[in-house]
Amino acid sequence: MTDTTLKTSGWGGSRLFTTATVQKAVAFVVLIALLAFFGLFAPNFATWSNMVGIMQATAVNGVLGVAVTFVIISGGIDLSIGTMMTLTAVVAGLLLTNLGMPLPLGIIGAILFGAFMGSISGAVIAYMKIPPFIATLGMMQIARGLALVFSGATPIYFNDTPNYGLLSPVSSISALIPGLEIPNGVLIMFAVAAVSSIVLTRTIVGRMIFALGSNEEAARLSGIKVNRWKILTYAISGGICGVAGLIVSARLNSAQPALGLGYELDAIAAAVIGGTSLSGGRGTVTGTIIGAFIMSVLTNGLRVMGVQEEWKIVVTGAIIIVAVFIDIVLRRKA
Protein backbone atom coordinates (compact mmCIF):
# COMPACT_ATOMS: atom_id res chain seq x y z
CA MET A 1 0.00 0.00 0.00
CA THR A 2 2.64 2.45 1.08
CA ASP A 3 4.89 1.71 -1.80
CA THR A 4 2.24 1.90 -4.47
CA THR A 5 0.91 5.17 -3.12
CA LEU A 6 4.30 6.72 -3.27
CA LYS A 7 5.18 5.35 -6.64
CA THR A 8 2.01 6.20 -8.50
CA SER A 9 1.71 9.55 -6.84
CA GLY A 10 5.15 10.78 -7.57
CA TRP A 11 7.47 10.12 -10.37
CA GLY A 12 9.03 7.41 -12.43
CA GLY A 13 6.66 6.44 -15.21
CA SER A 14 3.32 6.52 -13.45
CA ARG A 15 0.29 7.49 -15.49
CA LEU A 16 -0.13 10.73 -13.58
CA PHE A 17 3.40 11.75 -14.40
CA THR A 18 2.74 11.03 -18.06
CA THR A 19 -0.26 13.35 -18.06
CA ALA A 20 1.84 16.18 -16.68
CA THR A 21 4.41 15.50 -19.38
CA VAL A 22 1.77 15.60 -22.09
CA GLN A 23 0.49 18.90 -20.80
CA LYS A 24 3.99 20.28 -20.60
CA ALA A 25 4.48 19.24 -24.22
CA VAL A 26 1.25 21.01 -25.17
CA ALA A 27 2.47 24.15 -23.40
CA PHE A 28 5.78 23.92 -25.24
CA VAL A 29 4.03 23.65 -28.60
CA VAL A 30 1.89 26.66 -27.69
CA LEU A 31 5.04 28.62 -26.82
CA ILE A 32 6.68 27.76 -30.15
CA ALA A 33 3.45 28.61 -31.99
CA LEU A 34 3.28 32.00 -30.25
CA LEU A 35 6.90 32.75 -31.11
CA ALA A 36 6.25 31.77 -34.73
CA PHE A 37 3.06 33.83 -34.88
CA PHE A 38 4.62 37.00 -33.49
CA GLY A 39 7.77 36.38 -35.53
CA LEU A 40 5.66 36.44 -38.69
CA PHE A 41 3.15 39.15 -37.85
CA ALA A 42 4.85 41.52 -35.42
CA PRO A 43 7.57 43.48 -37.16
CA ASN A 44 10.75 43.79 -35.04
CA PHE A 45 9.67 40.94 -32.74
CA ALA A 46 12.17 38.33 -33.85
CA THR A 47 15.42 40.00 -32.86
CA TRP A 48 18.00 38.85 -30.37
CA SER A 49 17.62 41.95 -28.24
CA ASN A 50 13.89 41.37 -27.98
CA MET A 51 14.45 37.73 -27.00
CA VAL A 52 16.76 38.94 -24.24
CA GLY A 53 14.08 41.44 -23.22
CA ILE A 54 11.51 38.65 -23.03
CA MET A 55 13.82 36.47 -20.95
CA GLN A 56 14.46 39.33 -18.58
CA ALA A 57 10.74 40.03 -18.28
CA THR A 58 10.24 36.35 -17.43
CA ALA A 59 12.89 36.07 -14.72
CA VAL A 60 10.89 37.29 -11.72
CA ASN A 61 7.63 35.58 -12.66
CA GLY A 62 9.51 32.39 -13.54
CA VAL A 63 11.22 32.19 -10.15
CA LEU A 64 7.97 32.96 -8.31
CA GLY A 65 6.26 30.36 -10.47
CA VAL A 66 8.78 27.75 -9.36
CA ALA A 67 8.18 28.76 -5.73
CA VAL A 68 4.45 28.26 -6.01
CA THR A 69 4.86 25.03 -8.00
CA PHE A 70 6.31 23.30 -4.92
CA VAL A 71 3.31 24.35 -2.86
CA ILE A 72 0.70 23.53 -5.49
CA ILE A 73 2.15 20.05 -6.06
CA SER A 74 1.89 19.47 -2.30
CA GLY A 75 -1.82 20.14 -2.57
CA GLY A 76 -1.68 23.67 -1.17
CA ILE A 77 -1.58 27.21 -2.52
CA ASP A 78 0.59 30.20 -1.65
CA LEU A 79 -0.92 33.63 -2.14
CA SER A 80 1.87 35.34 -0.21
CA ILE A 81 4.65 34.90 -2.77
CA GLY A 82 4.29 38.35 -4.39
CA THR A 83 4.50 40.37 -1.20
CA MET A 84 6.99 37.89 0.27
CA MET A 85 9.26 38.76 -2.67
CA THR A 86 8.91 42.42 -1.74
CA LEU A 87 9.56 41.76 1.93
CA THR A 88 12.74 39.80 1.21
CA ALA A 89 13.91 42.57 -1.11
CA VAL A 90 13.42 45.03 1.75
CA VAL A 91 15.31 42.71 4.10
CA ALA A 92 18.18 42.57 1.60
CA GLY A 93 18.13 46.37 1.58
CA LEU A 94 18.21 46.56 5.36
CA LEU A 95 21.14 44.15 5.57
CA LEU A 96 23.18 45.63 2.72
CA THR A 97 22.37 49.33 2.77
CA ASN A 98 21.35 50.06 6.35
CA LEU A 99 23.67 47.61 8.11
CA GLY A 100 26.39 47.69 5.48
CA MET A 101 26.84 43.93 5.37
CA PRO A 102 28.79 42.33 2.51
CA LEU A 103 26.81 41.11 -0.50
CA PRO A 104 26.90 37.33 0.24
CA LEU A 105 25.43 37.90 3.71
CA GLY A 106 22.68 40.03 2.22
CA ILE A 107 21.83 37.31 -0.28
CA ILE A 108 21.81 34.55 2.34
CA GLY A 109 19.87 36.75 4.77
CA ALA A 110 17.12 37.52 2.26
CA ILE A 111 16.72 33.88 1.27
CA LEU A 112 16.76 32.61 4.87
CA PHE A 113 14.26 35.25 5.92
CA GLY A 114 11.96 34.16 3.10
CA ALA A 115 12.32 30.55 4.18
CA PHE A 116 11.60 31.52 7.79
CA MET A 117 8.42 33.40 6.85
CA GLY A 118 7.39 30.51 4.60
CA SER A 119 7.85 28.06 7.44
CA ILE A 120 5.51 30.18 9.55
CA SER A 121 2.85 29.83 6.85
CA GLY A 122 3.55 26.10 6.79
CA ALA A 123 3.27 25.79 10.56
CA VAL A 124 0.01 27.73 10.61
CA ILE A 125 -1.38 25.39 7.96
CA ALA A 126 -0.02 22.20 9.52
CA TYR A 127 -0.69 22.78 13.21
CA MET A 128 -3.50 25.32 13.34
CA LYS A 129 -5.30 23.48 10.52
CA ILE A 130 -6.04 26.72 8.70
CA PRO A 131 -6.65 26.13 4.98
CA PRO A 132 -3.64 27.20 2.86
CA PHE A 133 -5.71 29.73 0.94
CA ILE A 134 -6.60 31.59 4.13
CA ALA A 135 -3.26 31.13 5.89
CA THR A 136 -1.28 32.48 2.94
CA LEU A 137 -3.84 35.23 2.34
CA GLY A 138 -3.04 36.33 5.88
CA MET A 139 0.68 35.98 5.23
CA MET A 140 0.31 38.04 2.05
CA GLN A 141 -0.97 40.95 4.15
CA ILE A 142 1.56 40.39 6.93
CA ALA A 143 4.45 40.40 4.45
CA ARG A 144 3.11 43.51 2.73
CA GLY A 145 2.69 45.31 6.04
CA LEU A 146 6.12 44.28 7.28
CA ALA A 147 7.72 45.40 4.01
CA LEU A 148 6.26 48.87 4.58
CA VAL A 149 7.17 48.93 8.27
CA PHE A 150 10.73 47.65 7.81
CA SER A 151 11.41 50.12 5.03
CA GLY A 152 9.58 53.03 6.64
CA ALA A 153 7.45 53.04 3.45
CA THR A 154 10.50 54.34 1.60
CA PRO A 155 12.41 52.60 -1.20
CA ILE A 156 15.81 51.31 -0.10
CA TYR A 157 18.55 51.93 -2.67
CA PHE A 158 21.56 49.75 -3.32
CA ASN A 159 23.95 52.49 -4.45
CA ASP A 160 26.38 51.48 -1.67
CA THR A 161 26.50 47.91 -2.94
CA PRO A 162 27.94 48.41 -6.43
CA ASN A 163 28.04 44.67 -7.13
CA TYR A 164 24.33 44.28 -6.47
CA GLY A 165 23.65 44.52 -10.22
CA LEU A 166 25.35 41.13 -10.56
CA LEU A 167 22.09 39.61 -9.34
CA SER A 168 20.06 40.76 -12.30
CA PRO A 169 20.90 43.26 -15.04
CA VAL A 170 24.61 42.51 -15.42
CA SER A 171 25.49 39.79 -17.90
CA SER A 172 28.51 37.90 -16.59
CA ILE A 173 28.23 35.26 -19.30
CA SER A 174 28.80 37.85 -22.05
CA ALA A 175 32.30 38.34 -20.62
CA LEU A 176 33.00 34.65 -21.25
CA ILE A 177 31.13 34.31 -24.53
CA PRO A 178 31.02 37.70 -26.30
CA GLY A 179 27.64 38.46 -27.82
CA LEU A 180 25.69 36.15 -25.54
CA GLU A 181 24.28 38.99 -23.48
CA ILE A 182 21.90 37.10 -21.22
CA PRO A 183 21.44 38.99 -17.94
CA ASN A 184 22.38 37.17 -14.75
CA GLY A 185 18.81 37.37 -13.46
CA VAL A 186 17.75 35.08 -16.29
CA LEU A 187 20.57 32.63 -15.56
CA ILE A 188 19.58 32.64 -11.90
CA MET A 189 16.02 31.75 -12.93
CA PHE A 190 17.27 28.79 -14.97
CA ALA A 191 19.55 27.69 -12.11
CA VAL A 192 16.69 27.86 -9.59
CA ALA A 193 14.52 25.88 -12.01
CA ALA A 194 17.19 23.23 -12.58
CA VAL A 195 17.88 22.71 -8.88
CA SER A 196 14.16 22.69 -8.06
CA SER A 197 13.47 20.19 -10.80
CA ILE A 198 16.11 17.84 -9.40
CA VAL A 199 14.78 18.27 -5.87
CA LEU A 200 11.23 17.50 -6.98
CA THR A 201 12.00 14.50 -9.16
CA ARG A 202 15.11 12.90 -7.68
CA THR A 203 15.09 13.44 -3.92
CA ILE A 204 13.12 12.27 -0.93
CA VAL A 205 11.90 15.85 -0.48
CA GLY A 206 10.24 15.82 -3.89
CA ARG A 207 8.78 12.40 -3.29
CA MET A 208 7.20 13.55 -0.05
CA ILE A 209 5.81 16.71 -1.64
CA PHE A 210 4.18 14.65 -4.39
CA ALA A 211 2.88 12.18 -1.79
CA LEU A 212 1.29 15.02 0.20
CA GLY A 213 -0.44 16.39 -2.87
CA SER A 214 -1.65 13.05 -4.21
CA ASN A 215 -3.27 11.79 -1.06
CA GLU A 216 -2.40 13.40 2.22
CA GLU A 217 -4.37 10.90 4.28
CA ALA A 218 -2.61 7.95 2.66
CA ALA A 219 0.71 9.65 3.26
CA ARG A 220 -0.15 10.14 6.92
CA LEU A 221 -1.30 6.54 7.30
CA SER A 222 1.89 5.29 5.75
CA GLY A 223 3.87 6.97 8.48
CA ILE A 224 5.04 10.11 6.69
CA LYS A 225 5.40 13.06 9.07
CA VAL A 226 3.00 15.15 7.05
CA ASN A 227 3.26 18.32 9.13
CA ARG A 228 7.03 18.55 8.92
CA TRP A 229 7.09 18.07 5.16
CA LYS A 230 4.37 20.68 4.78
CA ILE A 231 6.38 23.23 6.73
CA LEU A 232 9.43 22.41 4.62
CA THR A 233 7.41 22.88 1.43
CA TYR A 234 6.33 26.39 2.39
CA ALA A 235 9.82 27.18 3.63
CA ILE A 236 11.24 26.21 0.21
CA SER A 237 8.61 28.41 -1.45
CA GLY A 238 9.52 31.33 0.83
CA GLY A 239 13.24 30.87 0.22
CA ILE A 240 12.73 30.91 -3.55
CA CYS A 241 10.66 34.10 -3.13
CA GLY A 242 13.83 35.48 -1.53
CA VAL A 243 15.70 34.79 -4.78
CA ALA A 244 12.96 36.62 -6.71
CA GLY A 245 13.24 39.51 -4.27
CA LEU A 246 16.96 39.76 -4.97
CA ILE A 247 16.45 39.69 -8.75
CA VAL A 248 13.73 42.34 -8.76
CA SER A 249 15.54 44.70 -6.41
CA ALA A 250 18.82 44.31 -8.30
CA ARG A 251 17.09 45.16 -11.56
CA LEU A 252 15.48 48.28 -10.09
CA ASN A 253 18.55 49.00 -7.93
CA SER A 254 16.09 49.54 -5.12
CA ALA A 255 13.71 47.60 -2.89
CA GLN A 256 10.32 49.14 -3.70
CA PRO A 257 8.09 48.38 -0.70
CA ALA A 258 4.84 48.86 -2.58
CA LEU A 259 5.68 46.43 -5.39
CA GLY A 260 4.53 42.82 -5.58
CA LEU A 261 0.76 42.86 -5.26
CA GLY A 262 -0.75 40.69 -7.96
CA TYR A 263 2.54 38.95 -8.72
CA GLU A 264 1.24 35.83 -6.95
CA LEU A 265 -1.55 35.48 -9.48
CA ASP A 266 0.85 35.71 -12.43
CA ALA A 267 3.03 33.04 -10.82
CA ILE A 268 0.09 30.72 -10.16
CA ALA A 269 -1.03 31.29 -13.76
CA ALA A 270 2.45 30.33 -15.02
CA ALA A 271 2.33 27.09 -13.02
CA VAL A 272 -1.17 26.23 -14.17
CA ILE A 273 -0.45 27.01 -17.84
CA GLY A 274 2.59 24.77 -17.52
CA GLY A 275 0.49 21.82 -16.44
CA THR A 276 0.71 21.91 -12.65
CA SER A 277 -2.63 20.74 -11.32
CA LEU A 278 -4.32 22.90 -8.72
CA SER A 279 -5.69 19.73 -7.14
CA GLY A 280 -2.14 18.76 -6.21
CA GLY A 281 0.11 15.78 -6.81
CA ARG A 282 0.99 16.73 -10.35
CA GLY A 283 3.25 19.27 -11.99
CA THR A 284 6.71 20.04 -13.30
CA VAL A 285 9.11 22.92 -12.90
CA THR A 286 9.95 22.94 -16.61
CA GLY A 287 6.23 23.26 -17.31
CA THR A 288 6.05 26.31 -15.03
CA ILE A 289 9.01 27.96 -16.73
CA ILE A 290 7.38 27.32 -20.12
CA GLY A 291 4.16 28.78 -18.68
CA ALA A 292 6.00 31.89 -17.52
CA PHE A 293 7.54 32.26 -20.98
CA ILE A 294 4.13 31.90 -22.65
CA MET A 295 2.87 34.79 -20.53
CA SER A 296 5.77 37.11 -21.25
CA VAL A 297 5.92 36.24 -24.97
CA LEU A 298 2.23 37.11 -25.16
CA THR A 299 2.70 40.37 -23.30
CA ASN A 300 5.72 41.37 -25.33
CA GLY A 301 4.32 40.21 -28.67
CA LEU A 302 0.99 41.97 -28.25
CA ARG A 303 2.81 45.11 -27.16
CA VAL A 304 5.20 45.03 -30.09
CA MET A 305 2.13 44.65 -32.32
CA GLY A 306 0.73 47.75 -30.63
CA VAL A 307 -2.16 45.98 -28.85
CA GLN A 308 -3.21 47.76 -25.67
CA GLU A 309 -2.38 46.40 -22.21
CA GLU A 310 -6.09 45.81 -21.46
CA TRP A 311 -6.42 43.20 -24.21
CA LYS A 312 -3.27 41.43 -23.12
CA ILE A 313 -4.89 40.87 -19.70
CA VAL A 314 -8.01 39.48 -21.37
CA VAL A 315 -5.94 37.08 -23.51
CA THR A 316 -3.90 35.86 -20.52
CA GLY A 317 -7.12 35.14 -18.62
CA ALA A 318 -8.51 33.15 -21.53
CA ILE A 319 -5.28 31.12 -21.77
CA ILE A 320 -5.48 30.18 -18.09
CA ILE A 321 -8.98 28.83 -18.59
CA VAL A 322 -7.91 26.86 -21.67
CA ALA A 323 -4.91 25.44 -19.79
CA VAL A 324 -7.06 24.24 -16.89
CA PHE A 325 -9.54 22.77 -19.36
CA ILE A 326 -6.74 20.78 -21.02
CA ASP A 327 -5.75 19.64 -17.53
CA ILE A 328 -9.27 18.38 -16.85
CA VAL A 329 -9.59 16.62 -20.21
CA LEU A 330 -6.24 14.88 -19.81
CA ARG A 331 -7.07 13.79 -16.28
CA ARG A 332 -10.37 12.31 -17.43
CA LYS A 333 -8.51 10.27 -20.05
CA ALA A 334 -5.80 9.12 -17.68
Add this chain to the structure above:
Amino acid sequence: MKKTILTSALALGLAMGAAPVVAQETYFPIIAKGFSHQFWQAVKAGAEEAATRNGVTITFEGPNTEAEIDRQTDILNAAIAKAPQGLGFAALDSQAQVPALQQAADAGIPIVAFDSGVESDLPLTTCSTDNIAAAAAAADALAKAIGEEGQIAAVIHDQTSATGIGRRDGFLNRIAEAYPNIEVVDVQYANDALKAADNVKAMLQANPDIKGIFASNEGSAIGLSVALRETGSDIVGVGFDSGRTQKDAIMDGTLLGAITQNPVGIGQCVVDSLVKATKGEELPEVIDTGFYWYDQSNMADPTIAAVLYD
Protein backbone atom coordinates in the same frame (compact mmCIF):
# COMPACT_ATOMS: atom_id res chain seq x y z
CA MET B 1 -21.81 66.74 25.20
CA LYS B 2 -19.21 64.35 23.98
CA LYS B 3 -17.61 67.15 22.05
CA THR B 4 -17.47 69.29 25.17
CA ILE B 5 -15.58 66.63 27.06
CA LEU B 6 -13.24 66.20 24.15
CA THR B 7 -12.70 69.91 23.90
CA SER B 8 -12.01 70.32 27.59
CA ALA B 9 -9.65 67.37 27.53
CA LEU B 10 -7.83 68.95 24.64
CA ALA B 11 -7.87 72.32 26.35
CA LEU B 12 -6.21 70.66 29.30
CA GLY B 13 -3.62 69.29 26.92
CA LEU B 14 -3.11 72.81 25.64
CA ALA B 15 -2.74 74.19 29.12
CA MET B 16 -0.12 71.58 29.75
CA GLY B 17 2.18 72.93 27.12
CA ALA B 18 0.98 72.44 23.53
CA ALA B 19 1.37 75.44 21.24
CA PRO B 20 -1.50 77.76 22.16
CA VAL B 21 -2.10 79.46 18.81
CA VAL B 22 -5.82 78.87 18.35
CA ALA B 23 -8.20 79.04 21.26
CA GLN B 24 -9.75 75.62 20.69
CA GLU B 25 -7.56 72.60 19.94
CA THR B 26 -8.20 71.70 16.35
CA TYR B 27 -7.91 68.30 14.72
CA PHE B 28 -7.76 67.67 10.97
CA PRO B 29 -7.51 64.17 9.55
CA ILE B 30 -5.69 64.29 6.20
CA ILE B 31 -6.47 61.38 3.90
CA ALA B 32 -4.08 60.78 1.03
CA LYS B 33 -4.27 58.38 -1.88
CA GLY B 34 -1.50 56.25 -0.48
CA PHE B 35 1.58 56.58 1.60
CA SER B 36 4.17 54.29 0.12
CA HIS B 37 5.22 56.58 -2.72
CA GLN B 38 7.73 59.18 -1.61
CA PHE B 39 5.44 61.81 -3.05
CA TRP B 40 2.94 61.22 -0.23
CA GLN B 41 5.65 61.29 2.37
CA ALA B 42 6.61 64.76 1.10
CA VAL B 43 2.98 65.92 1.23
CA LYS B 44 2.86 64.60 4.79
CA ALA B 45 6.00 66.54 5.71
CA GLY B 46 4.45 69.75 4.39
CA ALA B 47 1.19 69.11 6.22
CA GLU B 48 3.02 68.42 9.49
CA GLU B 49 5.08 71.59 9.12
CA ALA B 50 1.93 73.66 8.63
CA ALA B 51 0.21 71.89 11.52
CA THR B 52 3.02 72.80 13.91
CA ARG B 53 3.07 76.36 12.59
CA ASN B 54 -0.70 76.73 13.12
CA GLY B 55 -0.82 74.80 16.39
CA VAL B 56 -3.26 72.20 15.15
CA THR B 57 -3.24 68.41 15.34
CA ILE B 58 -3.35 66.32 12.19
CA THR B 59 -3.27 62.66 11.28
CA PHE B 60 -2.08 61.57 7.86
CA GLU B 61 -3.50 58.34 6.49
CA GLY B 62 -4.04 56.57 3.20
CA PRO B 63 -4.63 53.13 1.72
CA ASN B 64 -1.69 50.87 0.89
CA THR B 65 -2.03 51.29 -2.85
CA GLU B 66 -3.66 53.81 -5.10
CA ALA B 67 -6.12 51.23 -6.37
CA GLU B 68 -7.98 50.68 -3.11
CA ILE B 69 -10.89 53.07 -3.46
CA ASP B 70 -13.07 51.11 -1.03
CA ARG B 71 -10.35 51.04 1.62
CA GLN B 72 -9.91 54.78 1.28
CA THR B 73 -13.66 55.28 1.68
CA ASP B 74 -13.51 53.28 4.94
CA ILE B 75 -10.71 55.52 6.21
CA LEU B 76 -12.76 58.55 5.20
CA ASN B 77 -15.86 57.31 7.08
CA ALA B 78 -13.81 56.56 10.18
CA ALA B 79 -12.32 60.05 10.05
CA ILE B 80 -15.75 61.69 9.71
CA ALA B 81 -16.98 59.65 12.70
CA LYS B 82 -14.37 61.37 14.87
CA ALA B 83 -16.17 64.69 14.26
CA PRO B 84 -13.02 66.63 13.36
CA GLN B 85 -12.92 70.39 12.83
CA GLY B 86 -11.89 69.93 9.20
CA LEU B 87 -10.95 67.27 6.68
CA GLY B 88 -8.27 67.06 3.99
CA PHE B 89 -8.98 64.56 1.24
CA ALA B 90 -7.25 63.37 -1.95
CA ALA B 91 -9.89 61.39 -3.80
CA LEU B 92 -8.86 58.17 -5.52
CA ASP B 93 -12.03 58.44 -7.54
CA SER B 94 -13.34 61.86 -8.42
CA GLN B 95 -16.98 60.72 -8.26
CA ALA B 96 -17.39 57.54 -6.20
CA GLN B 97 -16.64 59.15 -2.86
CA VAL B 98 -18.97 62.13 -3.12
CA PRO B 99 -21.71 60.48 -0.94
CA ALA B 100 -19.25 59.96 1.92
CA LEU B 101 -18.07 63.56 1.60
CA GLN B 102 -21.70 64.70 1.64
CA GLN B 103 -21.99 63.19 5.15
CA ALA B 104 -19.05 65.27 6.28
CA ALA B 105 -20.54 68.39 4.74
CA ASP B 106 -23.90 67.66 6.38
CA ALA B 107 -22.10 67.41 9.72
CA GLY B 108 -20.66 70.85 9.07
CA ILE B 109 -17.08 69.67 8.62
CA PRO B 110 -15.12 71.89 6.21
CA ILE B 111 -13.48 69.86 3.45
CA VAL B 112 -10.32 70.74 1.51
CA ALA B 113 -9.50 68.50 -1.44
CA PHE B 114 -5.91 68.00 -2.55
CA ASP B 115 -3.90 66.40 -5.34
CA SER B 116 -6.94 65.11 -7.26
CA GLY B 117 -10.14 67.08 -7.31
CA VAL B 118 -13.63 65.86 -6.49
CA GLU B 119 -16.43 66.39 -8.97
CA SER B 120 -18.66 68.30 -6.59
CA ASP B 121 -18.78 71.67 -4.87
CA LEU B 122 -18.41 70.12 -1.41
CA PRO B 123 -14.71 70.91 -0.98
CA LEU B 124 -14.15 74.57 -0.09
CA THR B 125 -11.02 74.53 -2.21
CA THR B 126 -8.64 72.11 -3.95
CA CYS B 127 -4.88 72.31 -3.45
CA SER B 128 -3.36 70.67 -6.48
CA THR B 129 -0.93 70.76 -9.32
CA ASP B 130 -2.37 71.82 -12.64
CA ASN B 131 -1.57 68.42 -14.15
CA ILE B 132 -2.55 69.45 -17.67
CA ALA B 133 -0.19 72.44 -17.62
CA ALA B 134 2.57 70.41 -15.96
CA ALA B 135 2.39 67.63 -18.55
CA ALA B 136 2.31 70.25 -21.32
CA ALA B 137 5.57 71.63 -19.94
CA ALA B 138 7.02 68.11 -20.12
CA ALA B 139 5.85 67.92 -23.74
CA ASP B 140 7.59 71.22 -24.53
CA ALA B 141 10.85 70.05 -22.98
CA LEU B 142 10.75 66.73 -24.82
CA ALA B 143 9.84 68.39 -28.14
CA LYS B 144 12.65 70.89 -27.84
CA ALA B 145 15.18 68.17 -27.04
CA ILE B 146 14.35 66.15 -30.17
CA GLY B 147 14.32 69.17 -32.49
CA GLU B 148 10.52 69.31 -32.71
CA GLU B 149 10.19 66.39 -35.10
CA GLY B 150 10.06 62.60 -35.09
CA GLN B 151 8.35 59.80 -33.21
CA ILE B 152 7.67 59.79 -29.47
CA ALA B 153 5.72 57.68 -26.98
CA ALA B 154 4.39 57.86 -23.42
CA VAL B 155 4.06 55.58 -20.37
CA ILE B 156 1.18 56.76 -18.21
CA HIS B 157 0.71 55.54 -14.64
CA ASP B 158 -2.98 54.73 -15.00
CA GLN B 159 -5.95 55.30 -17.24
CA THR B 160 -8.64 56.08 -14.65
CA SER B 161 -7.41 58.60 -12.07
CA ALA B 162 -7.64 62.35 -12.53
CA THR B 163 -3.84 62.71 -12.45
CA GLY B 164 -3.33 59.92 -15.00
CA ILE B 165 -5.91 61.34 -17.38
CA GLY B 166 -4.78 64.94 -16.82
CA ARG B 167 -1.11 64.24 -17.49
CA ARG B 168 -1.81 62.03 -20.49
CA ASP B 169 -4.15 64.53 -22.10
CA GLY B 170 -2.00 67.50 -21.15
CA PHE B 171 0.99 65.88 -22.81
CA LEU B 172 -0.78 64.54 -25.92
CA ASN B 173 -2.81 67.70 -26.54
CA ARG B 174 0.23 69.94 -26.30
CA ILE B 175 2.11 67.77 -28.81
CA ALA B 176 -0.89 67.72 -31.15
CA GLU B 177 -1.43 71.47 -30.96
CA ALA B 178 2.10 72.81 -30.99
CA TYR B 179 4.27 70.25 -32.78
CA PRO B 180 2.84 69.10 -36.11
CA ASN B 181 6.03 67.22 -37.01
CA ILE B 182 5.98 65.04 -33.90
CA GLU B 183 4.07 61.77 -34.06
CA VAL B 184 2.98 59.92 -30.91
CA VAL B 185 3.35 56.25 -31.88
CA ASP B 186 2.41 54.52 -28.62
CA VAL B 187 0.81 55.19 -25.24
CA GLN B 188 1.12 52.41 -22.65
CA TYR B 189 0.01 52.20 -19.02
CA ALA B 190 2.15 51.02 -16.09
CA ASN B 191 2.57 52.24 -12.53
CA ASP B 192 4.72 49.29 -11.40
CA ALA B 193 8.39 50.11 -12.12
CA LEU B 194 9.23 46.56 -13.23
CA LYS B 195 6.30 46.35 -15.64
CA ALA B 196 7.01 49.86 -16.91
CA ALA B 197 10.59 48.81 -17.71
CA ASP B 198 9.43 45.83 -19.77
CA ASN B 199 6.77 48.01 -21.39
CA VAL B 200 9.31 50.58 -22.53
CA LYS B 201 11.63 47.90 -23.91
CA ALA B 202 8.80 46.43 -25.98
CA MET B 203 7.91 49.93 -27.14
CA LEU B 204 11.47 50.60 -28.31
CA GLN B 205 11.47 47.21 -30.00
CA ALA B 206 8.28 47.92 -31.90
CA ASN B 207 9.29 51.46 -32.84
CA PRO B 208 13.05 51.61 -33.43
CA ASP B 209 12.79 55.21 -34.63
CA ILE B 210 11.39 56.58 -31.36
CA LYS B 211 13.28 59.69 -30.31
CA GLY B 212 11.73 60.36 -26.91
CA ILE B 213 9.48 58.93 -24.20
CA PHE B 214 7.49 60.66 -21.44
CA ALA B 215 6.77 58.85 -18.16
CA SER B 216 3.98 60.32 -16.03
CA ASN B 217 4.90 59.47 -12.42
CA GLU B 218 7.69 58.16 -10.21
CA GLY B 219 6.99 54.45 -10.79
CA SER B 220 6.78 54.72 -14.57
CA ALA B 221 9.83 57.02 -14.67
CA ILE B 222 11.90 54.47 -12.71
CA GLY B 223 10.81 51.89 -15.29
CA LEU B 224 11.76 54.24 -18.13
CA SER B 225 15.23 54.85 -16.72
CA VAL B 226 15.82 51.12 -16.08
CA ALA B 227 14.79 50.29 -19.66
CA LEU B 228 16.98 53.01 -21.20
CA ARG B 229 19.94 51.89 -19.14
CA GLU B 230 19.45 48.21 -19.99
CA THR B 231 19.05 48.81 -23.71
CA GLY B 232 21.77 51.44 -23.81
CA SER B 233 19.35 53.57 -25.78
CA ASP B 234 20.23 57.25 -26.10
CA ILE B 235 16.72 58.54 -26.72
CA VAL B 236 15.36 61.44 -24.68
CA GLY B 237 13.52 60.39 -21.53
CA VAL B 238 11.38 62.84 -19.59
CA GLY B 239 9.93 61.95 -16.19
CA PHE B 240 7.55 63.26 -13.54
CA ASP B 241 7.95 63.71 -9.77
CA SER B 242 11.27 62.80 -8.16
CA GLY B 243 12.69 59.98 -6.01
CA ARG B 244 16.31 58.99 -5.86
CA THR B 245 16.31 56.68 -8.90
CA GLN B 246 14.89 59.39 -11.09
CA LYS B 247 17.24 62.05 -9.73
CA ASP B 248 20.25 59.77 -10.26
CA ALA B 249 19.06 59.01 -13.81
CA ILE B 250 18.90 62.74 -14.56
CA MET B 251 22.32 63.33 -13.03
CA ASP B 252 23.95 60.59 -15.13
CA GLY B 253 22.13 61.63 -18.32
CA THR B 254 19.84 58.61 -18.68
CA LEU B 255 16.88 60.96 -18.41
CA LEU B 256 16.88 64.53 -19.68
CA GLY B 257 14.83 65.93 -16.83
CA ALA B 258 11.45 65.79 -15.15
CA ILE B 259 8.53 67.82 -13.90
CA THR B 260 8.27 68.06 -10.16
CA GLN B 261 5.15 69.05 -8.36
CA ASN B 262 5.35 70.85 -5.08
CA PRO B 263 4.26 68.09 -2.66
CA VAL B 264 5.46 69.95 0.41
CA GLY B 265 3.46 72.96 -0.78
CA ILE B 266 0.39 70.79 -1.32
CA GLY B 267 0.59 69.53 2.27
CA GLN B 268 1.04 73.05 3.63
CA CYS B 269 -1.81 74.35 1.48
CA VAL B 270 -4.24 71.72 2.83
CA VAL B 271 -3.60 72.57 6.47
CA ASP B 272 -3.39 76.33 5.93
CA SER B 273 -6.67 76.28 3.98
CA LEU B 274 -8.38 74.23 6.69
CA VAL B 275 -7.22 76.69 9.32
CA LYS B 276 -8.58 79.57 7.23
CA ALA B 277 -11.85 77.67 6.75
CA THR B 278 -12.31 77.21 10.51
CA LYS B 279 -11.84 80.97 10.88
CA GLY B 280 -14.53 81.52 8.28
CA GLU B 281 -12.22 82.99 5.64
CA GLU B 282 -13.17 82.78 1.96
CA LEU B 283 -11.11 80.39 -0.17
CA PRO B 284 -10.61 80.34 -3.94
CA GLU B 285 -12.06 77.36 -5.82
CA VAL B 286 -8.64 76.00 -6.73
CA ILE B 287 -5.22 76.75 -5.30
CA ASP B 288 -2.51 75.92 -7.84
CA THR B 289 0.48 74.75 -5.85
CA GLY B 290 2.73 74.95 -8.88
CA PHE B 291 5.24 72.77 -10.65
CA TYR B 292 8.83 73.05 -11.88
CA TRP B 293 10.86 71.61 -14.72
CA TYR B 294 14.18 70.34 -13.43
CA ASP B 295 17.26 68.88 -15.08
CA GLN B 296 21.00 68.72 -14.47
CA SER B 297 21.29 72.50 -14.73
CA ASN B 298 18.93 73.49 -11.90
CA MET B 299 18.60 70.48 -9.60
CA ALA B 300 20.79 72.14 -7.00
CA ASP B 301 18.80 75.42 -6.95
CA PRO B 302 17.37 75.88 -3.46
CA THR B 303 13.81 76.35 -4.78
CA ILE B 304 13.99 73.10 -6.74
CA ALA B 305 16.00 71.08 -4.24
CA ALA B 306 13.41 71.91 -1.57
CA VAL B 307 10.60 70.19 -3.44
CA LEU B 308 12.58 67.17 -4.66
CA TYR B 309 12.57 64.10 -2.46
CA ASP B 310 14.63 60.92 -2.36
